[in-house]
Amino acid sequence: MIRVLFAAFESLPFIKTGGLADVVYALPRAIDREQFDCKVVMPLLKPVKEKYYEGLKWKDKIYVHSGYINEEADIYSYDLDGVEYFFIDNENYFGRDGVYGFKDDVARFSFFNIAVIEMMIKLDYYPDIIHENDYHTALIPALCKLRYEAIEKIRKIRHIFTIHNLAYQGDYDKQVLFDLLSFDYKDFDNGSLRYNDHCNFMKIGIVFADKVTTVSKTYAMEIQTPERGENLDVILKYRREDLYGIVNGIDTEAFNPYTDKSIAYPYNTRNYLKGKRENKLALQKELGLKEEEDTLLLGMVSRLTFQKGADLLLGCMGELLKRNVQIAILGTGESRYEYAFRMLEDEHKGRFVYYCGYNEALAHRMYAGLDLLLMPSLFEPCGLSQLIAMRYGTLPLVRETGGLKDTVEPYNEYTDEGRGFTFGPYNAWDMLSVIDYAYTQYYDHKDAWKNLIKRAMRYDVSFARSAREYEEVYRKALNG
Helix, strand or coil, rough: EEEEEEECEECCEEEEHHHHHHHHHHHHHCCCCCCCCEEEEEECCCCHHHHHHHCCCCEEEEEEEEEEEEEEEEEEEEEEEEEEEEECCHHHHHCCCCCCCCHHHHHHHHHHHHHHHHHHHHHHCCCEEEEEEEHHCCCCHHHHHHCCCCHHHCCEEEEEEEEECCCCCCCCCHHHHCCCCCCHHHHHHCCCCCCCEEEEEEHHHHHHEEEECCCHHHHHCCCCCCCCCCCCHHHHCCCCHHHHEEECCCCCCCCCCCCCCCCCCCCCCCCCHHHHHHHHHHHHHHCCCCCCCEEEEEEEEECCCCCCCHHHHHHHHHHHHCCCEEEEEEEEECHHHHHHHHHHHCCCCEEEEECCCCCCHHHHHHHHCEEEEEEEECCCCCHHHHHHHHHCEEEEEECCCCHHHHCCEECCCCCEEEEEEEECCCCHHHHHHHHHHHHHHHHHHHHHHHHHHHHHHHHCCCHHHHHHHHHHHHHHCCCC
């Protein structure tokens, strides 16, 4: 039995800020349990502690002494669906309402990375593999290989480091390496821990992990270029033989239009036409749109940032609203986008609606009720929304980048293949051109549109296929 410990700062159902939480929840469940024993370690953040405290089992206490860090922590465990979660509890670092965004984040992340190793020692639990996720846990491989290398059981552990989004790297002053992490100066001087005379957590994770993965094959190629490499492309090219792109999946039980309690009418591929119609009408009513089942309903469920293509949508909105369409936007983000969408709602009542905030249940209803989901991202490592949309029979219209390119096969009217619509160049008019193409298919080719919906719903968006690829990477890491 191969033992795998997932290290992450968030996971469903405990706490979520982004797609990382979905992956850390779903992947351990999809891994073959007859061959792998998967566990997860996370910080015991305040919202998790408040909600799940009664189910937590105290395991032991550890002490972390590293540079200026002199803290103790309690280790708890929690069993969920046969997967054991370890939680590291320290009030000073984790007794906060949020997950990220604090002035002492570098100390919080440093403490957690060391605490994971101290936990293993205290519990006499040494996995064969530690699967680290994003820069928050990227120091674990280096700590194991440089600071704890004298312990044979730790030295033998193999490390898989997954890049969920290269744009977020954890770039700090070099003194962090010595003042908080107690690394030796020689490992900075020889370049192993150095990045532009700084400490860059992401760079260290890439260098010291045995294998590096990211969340789609296209993104794995893109990050080796100057355009998308976020100044780490040279290092990623150097590790290219150990770099794997594995597209994410979703939890198909949590996202199932036949059992989803959040939506108005349950459906599957047998009654999807009625299901889509009923959910569309219910969504229109809920959002204050005109209840017109035959009007093309487009939408976005997204953070409103430049990365997500909000500029493109605003750039063609004047033209788009000349068509017979309705538009619904759900999300928060940069104030300039929120303001612009509020103004559009005021000017186009009954045809355009903007819900400022995030509402998980409403997001489900939008996936069920929309005809088209727009994802015009500048870059997108993997993306989950397009997978959820296809699961619910809402056709994704995406830019060809990262995981969007890998998962959305564009519609070919001549062969009647595909499960969505795509465009390449990052500009509003290319996007509008493809929206117009989808618009024509929706209104003038009803049967083809119905086939598109069914193909999208039948596409395998589960983690099953991804899990097999991760298992292969684990075996390669163990075999050297």
